[in-house]
Amino acid sequence: MEVSKIKKLFSNYLLGKTPEQENVIVDQWYDSFDQDPPVAVFKDRQEEEKIRLEIWNTISPQIKVAKSFYLSASFKWSAAAAALLVAVCTFFFLRHQPYTEIITNNGEYKNILLEDGSQLVVNAGTRVRIPRNFVKNRQVELLDGEIYVEAARDEQHRFTVENGSIKTTVLGTAFNITAYEGLSKMTVGVVSGKVKVEMPEHGATILNKDQSFVLHKDISTVTVERFDPATLGWKSGKLILNDASFEEMIYLVEKQFGIKIITTSEKVKMTRYTTELSTSMDPIKAAEVLAAIHRLKISIHENQITMY
Template identity: 45%
Template structure:
């Protein structure tokens, strides 16, 4: 039976206008609550529940039939009313699916890279150790959430449904273009580089920044500063199996080495921790060999302790 018809019958019952058959059915329904066993509640909890029920019912009362129910019976009836409300909410969600779009989460493991062909004609590539949430129905909304990691987007044009990527504090909006977003949770910078077309980037109350082809925005998570620089030609190199460091900190280097090679790099030496790292490593390389090459380029050494790779002078 439709929820609206059920509500109409209850309304007539409360106003004393029910037919004899409806009167008997609803009376028996109320009586059934006395046979239902509820969890035990202390006086304070019971008083709180009654107050919540009253606050929910009071604003909707205009004319009511006077009747008396024991408190615990009232609680049982309120539970049924909530069930009816839930049925109404379910009906609304079924007939209005665009209000709460359903998302699917895609995650790559350390060292894994995948390419997704979306239903709207767009293509996205996920770098190692990345997580992104994508709406199942892209005809209604194309708002994606880059939770962690790095993704390359090749977006199919649809002026009626803009393509939006939320990555932490920044929101990137496009109509049709190719761009790369690196938004690793544990790396202190976030970058957005445009290979073709234009994108609009906004966040943290700052003015929108329009990025054109061959421009890259670098956002500092520590102080919120933004700067626009020419796109590094090596930016999408990870798609070709290359891990490229360009003057990165020890912490950022360690995060990306773990994402790409699955190894945990540490150090106990301050000099090593303050060193800036610049190099290029094939992501198909043996993990320990990659660490050795990285260290050698910076005149450092490595040794393995338990499951950690320690870099030292």
């Protein structure tokens, strides 16, 4: 079969435009690669995701709009073969992703109604994966960030959220999970109902309404604390800081406002930050208010804010 026809076949297949006969041809070709038992290449999902991103970051800069040149016949064939290779790689890449990935930028959040009727609210700077057939596989993978869930009740298909080795199983409830990589704590807070949080090193913890599971990452300990409703401030457009360290403060400010704050002052680094800011504020104004409340000042140089 000619290269152009093969490329067209793959393109139409991925778009769902091929007739049943051609679908069978592609599926048989694809399945022929699965005759040997699968080999475990990656240690875990995090390593797999890291390598996938590295590969994508390597090849994506090479995908550019083609310019018009007069090419030799041999060069045209090489280019066609390269185009076919890209099409085949794309085919494999899409076939091996049985999930939808949701990514929010800094300063952005999304409200999503899931296929089973559950509500998922995704905070700024968050990455989440959701299975494409969510009704039968109600599993959310929180890679980084913060989400709020109101899970629809379904006794036959439990709603679970996985964050690394931590698995939260919902028993018909509303809850919030904060799992930003840059924060020293990972928390699961129950707004209503009941959840079970499982972690290999600490076993299972049952949480009821108004309770929080708190993992202190730096010392690898777990505590159960009273849930602070202010944690949900982000859902109504607020950044609420409650005795936050400088590192926590600048991390959350960057997530919500997209600005970087630095300092060389030990006084600023040692300050604990408690305030409430509307995420609709101008970013510079938000930094000014934050500094003024704590009797500090800021200076602005290009896109960088120095607090002193």
